[in-house]
Amino acid sequence: MNTNAAIITVKDLNVNFYTNQRCNRVINGVSFEIKRGRTLCIVGESGCGKSVTANAIMQLLPELSRIEKGSITYHGSDGDIRIDQLDKNGKEMRKLRGKDIAIIFQDPMTALNPVYTVGFQINEMLQAHNPRMSRKSATEKSIDLLKDMGIPLPEQRVNEYPHQFSGGMRQRSMIAMAMACAPRVLLADEPTTALDVSIQAQIFELMEELKTKRDTAIMLITHDMGVVAELADEVAVMYMGNIVEFGTIEDVLNSPAHPYTKALLKSIPVLGKGKTQKLDPIRGSTPDPFSRPKGCQFQPRCDYACKECEVQMPDETLVNGIHRVMCFNYLEVLENGK
Amino acid sequence: MVSYILRKFLHLIPMLFVISFLIYLGIELMPGDAVDFMISPDEMATVSAEALAQMRSTLGLDKPFPVRYFIWLGNLLRGDFGYSLQSGVAVSTLVMNTLPATLELSVAALLISTLAGSFLGVFSALRKNSIADNALSIAGMIGVAIPQFLFGLIAIIVFVFNLGWFPVGGRMAPGQEAFLQRFEYLVLPAIVLGLSMTAGVMRYSRASMLDSLNRDYVKTARSKGLPEWRVNLVHGFRVACTPVAVLIGFRLPMLIGGAVVIEQIFQWPGLGVMFLGAVRSQNTPIVMMVGFFSVLLVLLASIIVDILTAILDPRIKFN
Numbered sequence: 001m002n003t004n005a006a007i008i009t010v011k012d013l014n015v016n017f018y019t020n021q022r023c024n025r026v027i028n029g030v031s032f033e034i035k036r037g038r039t040l041c042i043v044g045e046s047g048c049g050k051s052v053t054a055n056a057i058m059q060l061l062p063e064l065s066r067i068e069k070g071s072i073t074y075h076g077s078d079g080d081i082r083i084d085q086l087d088k089n090g091k092e093m094r095k096l097r098g099k100d101i102a103i104i105f106q107d108p109m110t111a112l113n114p115v116y117t118v119g120f121q122i123n124e125m126l127q128a129h130n131p132r133m134s135r136k137s138a139t140e141k142s143i144d145l146l147k148d149m150g151i152p153l154p155e156q157r158v159n160e161y162p163h164q165f166s167g168g169m170r171q172r173s174m175i176a177m178a179m180a181c182a183p184r185v186l187l188a189d190e191p192t193t194a195l196d197v198s199i200q201a202q203i204f205e206l207m208e209e210l211k212t213k214r215d216t217a218i219m220l221i222t223h224d225m226g227v228v229a230e231l232a233d234e235v236a237v238m239y240m241g242n243i244v245e246f247g248t249i250e251d252v253l254n255s256p257a258h259p260y261t262k263a264l265l266k267s268i269p270v271l272g273k274g275k276t277q278k279l280d281p282i283r284g285s286t287p288d289p290f291s292r293p294k295g296c297q298f299q300p301r302c303d304y305a306c307k308e309c310e311v312q313m314p315d316e317t318l319v320n321g322i323h324r325v326m327c328f329n330y331l332e333v334l335e336n337g338k
Numbered sequence: 339m340v341s342y343i344l345r346k347f348l349h350l351i352p353m354l355f356v357i358s359f360l361i362y363l364g365i366e367l368m369p370g371d372a373v374d375f376m377i378s379p380d381e382m383a384t385v386s387a388e389a390l391a392q393m394r395s396t397l398g399l400d401k402p403f404p405v406r407y408f409i410w411l412g413n414l415l416r417g418d419f420g421y422s423l424q425s426g427v428a429v430s431t432l433v434m435n436t437l438p439a440t441l442e443l444s445v446a447a448l449l450i451s452t453l454a455g456s457f458l459g460v461f462s463a464l465r466k467n468s469i470a471d472n473a474l475s476i477a478g479m480i481g482v483a484i485p486q487f488l489f490g491l492i493a494i495i496v497f498v499f500n501l502g503w504f505p506v507g508g509r510m511a512p513g514q515e516a517f518l519q520r521f522e523y524l525v526l527p528a529i530v531l532g533l534s535m536t537a538g539v540m541r542y543s544r545a546s547m548l549d550s551l552n553r554d555y556v557k558t559a560r561s562k563g564l565p566e567w568r569v570n571l572v573h574g575f576r577v578a579c580t581p582v583a584v585l586i587g588f589r590l591p592m593l594i595g596g597a598v599v600i601e602q603i604f605q606w607p608g609l610g611v612m613f614l615g616a617v618r619s620q621n622t623p624i625v626m627m628v629g630f631f632s633v634l635l636v637l638l639a640s641i642i643v644d645i646l647t648a649i650l651d652p653r654i655k656f657n
């Protein structure tokens with residue numbers, strides 16, 4: 001497999017929020033690549049900046065926030081495009097949105113407009129990027145897309161409103177919409193958190209298919225290690241706006257080098273181990289972004305913390321291959337095993 | 339939908355009874371009666387008690403209050419709205435003569451306030467916190483606070499007396515009945531009545547628009563690569579306009595109430611002028627008829643609101 005086929009390269013991304021007259025450094029220099037036909041999973045606790053990262057790639061950051069530093073590059077078929085330098089809602093950015101990079105949001109219940117039919121909303125996507133497409137052929141395409149996503153009676157459903165759809169069907173419609181223009185990159189922001197487990201499995205199956213059949217590059221955001229184990233090719237573990245550990249799925253699951261990754265792995269139940277398995281919730285809670293701890297952000301909750309950790313945030317260290325970690329004591333962590 | 343409207347009207351019947359009784363009672367409780375207003379105070383001394391009693395009995399005012407109410411109600415059910423106590427003209431004729439003027443003024447004001455209010459509100463929301471937005475917010479607050487009559491008087495002083503742009507009052511010059519010929523008479527009262535409602539519509543549509551723009555579906559729309567005007571109008575405004583339409587619908591009765599005031603100031607020969615005159619002279623049949631109309635109007639407004647919401651929001655169904 002060609003591992004160099006990066007479609008999006010994020011380098012040293014910094015995003016600040018200026019809400020409530022205060023500066024909140026939400027993303028502090030994250031770097032990663034999204035590659036063709038691969039799934040990059042971003043995991044981390046609530047509030048660590050996963051959605052902000054995805055929105056930054058789409059230039060969909062809310063008001064009072066901006067990309068402070070770093071670059072986001074889209075490796076398009078006719079050359080590289082620096083997304084971070086594009087005008088936020090300008091023509092070039094709009095051309096990328098939906099057509100080359102599509103996004104699925106966290107909550108399918110609110111992501112569709114309640115006053116338009118699902119068909120109308122998918123047609124809009126199609127017609128935005130194919131201005132010559134007639135409404136009739138757009139609707140036909142929408143029906144096909146809904147059918148592909150496993151929605152029964154698509155000819156009828158296409159004319160229904162979102163409130164007539166179940167949560168799972170709405171999320172499938174969102175995926176249908178996202179896939180309408182066959183984008184090269186799909187950013188999926190916790191696409192299944194709002195859905196029940198069986199539907200979750202179906203949605204992930206769909207995404208696997210996209211990856212293998214259409215070679216779509218996928219960035220999947222989740223806070224569920226079980227999902228990671230099943231879908232990821234590469235994993236980025238985020239904590240308080242940093243990617244504290246990055247590696248292939250084997251690297252991260254089998255030889256975690258960061259105490260946070262280890263703690264995350266310990267805190268989830270493993271299927272098949274039975275109810276006697278010991279679960280260790282991570283002690284303490286995520287710090288308030290406005291009164292961050294000194295030094296390493298994870299240090300107050302870390303079993304491996306040492307003096308140095310309280311002084312400064314450790315730099316990124318390469319463990320081997322693409323496996324990298326931000327921890328002074330990673331050797332100790334690795335040695336300790338799983 | 340037809341059955342829905344029929345049911346609404348059925349619900350209305352007990353309400354009409356109660357309200358018509360209350361209006362009747364209100365007139366009864368006012369000191370004096372219609373006869374006192376028909377005879378000037380100077381003449382009052384010279385008119386004999388018998389003559390007064392005679393007048394009262396011809397007008398049916400000698401009967402006790404509840405009896406008179408039920409006679410009025412009985413006539414109403416037979417489709418007879420009664421006659422003006424002073425001029426003897428049929429009330430239905432009087433209403434038909436004045437209603438078009440009031441409707442014309444109200445519809446014009448409604449158009450002005452709806453168009454200007456939602457346009458300015460949306461504009462404000464899209465330029466949130468800009469100088470224009472702040473200026474409009476202040477203007478809106480002033481607009482809500484200033485009483486309509488004061489606004490009307492200021493408009494007359496400035497545009498009629500100082501600038502001379504518009505005629506002093508009335509609805510048309512004698513013999514010039516074509517709409518275009520009497521348009522200049524309509525402009526100022528319609529703008530005054532319309533603008534006094536614009537402020538509320540503007541504030542409401544700004545808030546509604548800001549709320550809508552913060553919703554996820556707007557972000558979804560943007561993520562599809564749609565141009566900003568489409569994101570803001572086709573997605574943002576389309577959802578925001580439902581509550582605005584509801585607000586405007588519920589304010590229809592207020593619009594007519596405002597018309598009563600504005601008609602007085604601009605000598606606009608509408609229902610309002612006739613109504614106030616009738617209240618002053620205790621002309622019960624006219625007051626009752628207009629009161630009746632107002633209740634119907636409130637009901638009509640609520641039906642319009644229900645129909646509008648069902649049209650605008652696919653999640654809402656008639657039931």
Ligand SMILES: Nc1ncnc2c1ncn2[C@@H]1O[C@H](COP(=O)(O)OP(=O)(O)OP(=O)(O)O)[C@@H](O)[C@H]1O
Pocket residue numbers: 017019024026044045046047048049050051052053062106223289
């Ligand atoms: N609209 C906003 N206004 C202010 N601060 C925000 C906003 N969105 C995000 N933030 C800040 O950015 C941080 C990261 O938010 P983000 O939504 O990326 O978290 P997340 O990792 O996606 O969490 P979750 O798993 O709950 O979705 C939050 O802790 C918050 O401080």
Ligand SMILES: [Mg+2]
Pocket residue numbers: 050051052106189190
């Ligand atoms: Mg999120």
